[in-house]
Amino acid sequence: LVPVQFARLLELAEQDPDAAERLRAIDGVLVGGQAVTLEVRRRAHALGVRLRRSYGMTETAGGCVYDGVEIGDTRVRIRAGEVQLAGPSLALGYIGDPVLTAEKFAEEVGRDGVPTRWYRTGDAGELLGGMLTVTGRLDRVLVSGGVNVSLDEIERIAREHAGWDSAVAVRVPDAEWGERPGLVVEIADSAGAARADFDAIRAVIRERLGAAAAPEWSTEIDRMPRLPGGKPDLRAIDEWIGRLRASFAETRAAGSAAAHSQEDDA
Template structure:
């Protein structure tokens, strides 16, 4: 057994040192544990080989403590390097979440120190942090972002050549946390920005499928429409919750251990296509509607690329979907016209029962500290604003 010490992700440099020790057999780190009931001076014990336990409630609000071994984190970092190469990283995400933590892990394995975005994320701070990385160095540059950050940078790059140059400096910008809207991907390609769509979770030590193709040591299959992942980067399970561990991580008839993602999808010609969460479904008028699929279509509409689609109770249909969009996005139509256009596009793709019932415009979409939409808070807002 080894000690688990609650730690803060606020000091990235210190966290990288602590993580390096944890990867080398030192005390395991408990990230996000304070929010899940572990005090500053409390030390639990975990299995030998554990490097990090990440406390996360995700967008669903259900708390979990994901146990990641040193082997798993190393496997994830090494598989990424094998796919995109090694170099210098910019840390622009919270280090207490797995995407940010993997930036530190990849830097440790490559013997580099990441540049940290100290002043909060903005197009200007991103450019100012990036450009000095180009001076006098021949290494490739990498970073990890969420789609909302990418959209902010692309908007700024249209007018600001410095931001444009910073974006183009990266050999690869990993984008995960949520689906990347197609219009954002297209704009990036037009500007010569190399985005890599990643798919994965804390339970897989971060993204392990890049642009739909599993990394070298990763296997993906579907069982009853659910995507399952196997590989050396899988978490050991959930601290203190053996039932959830046994339900989520299962072995097949060959003894291979698989992570049940809870996502629906298909695999075509070796390419993984994610359709959405199996549990993010409403029943509207007796028809099952995947909110993730509706949201993906809505985000393909100009002016709605950052919109979130949630389900609410509906007196007529039982449940209905609602589009929540930011006021700052440029709408080419009036709000009623935009809603009607979205309804038409969704109906064409998924059928009339899937059409969103309402649209709510807000000043700012609620997000978690990871940058992902806070879907529970958004759903509550949509339910209140009837």
């Protein structure tokens, strides 16, 4: 499953004891495609559901790291903050695109003289005690006032709070700081739990990630655009934010024009 599917199963299990019993009977629920928030992991633990986190991608034929540990002959390393993978599950490259293949796949000869092919995932991560923790995408970083800010880290903290499981961090241009982060979240179900206060979440993000990471605003969307696999459709969200900002600018311009017209009449 992807995290949004797993979260919906947990919601059902929390409301329906029979569903919870059936979910607990499964040997392991494999979840991948996106980071699993701490809050979702806590809910799964409280229900007794055996969650198994999977990490991998199309280029690795799916999951090749489970719960932070490589499976089979898979190898993991971190270079310049990027997660890189090696092993027999790697693709040979991209059909008809040798330039992208050369960019994403690298071959290095080890001390034993044996060459190893590494795949550059584009994911940021770290190895702690030999276990992989993926912290986000390297291309999901904005620069605000000269400070690098990870949108994925902002999302991770926001999603730890009640009612913010669907939160997506976005970047918007700012005349003073260059870029600033904001949060988009699905409108809460009226039958769902109360949503944590935005100002409280902003304060936690500021404390843990610094002032530059504190989101300036949050806005609700009726239904979060998603890709077929369940991940948020970041391009569609950015386009929606662009239309929203253009609408606000048009409204402000119309208000300003009306005010000037009244002054002229006076």
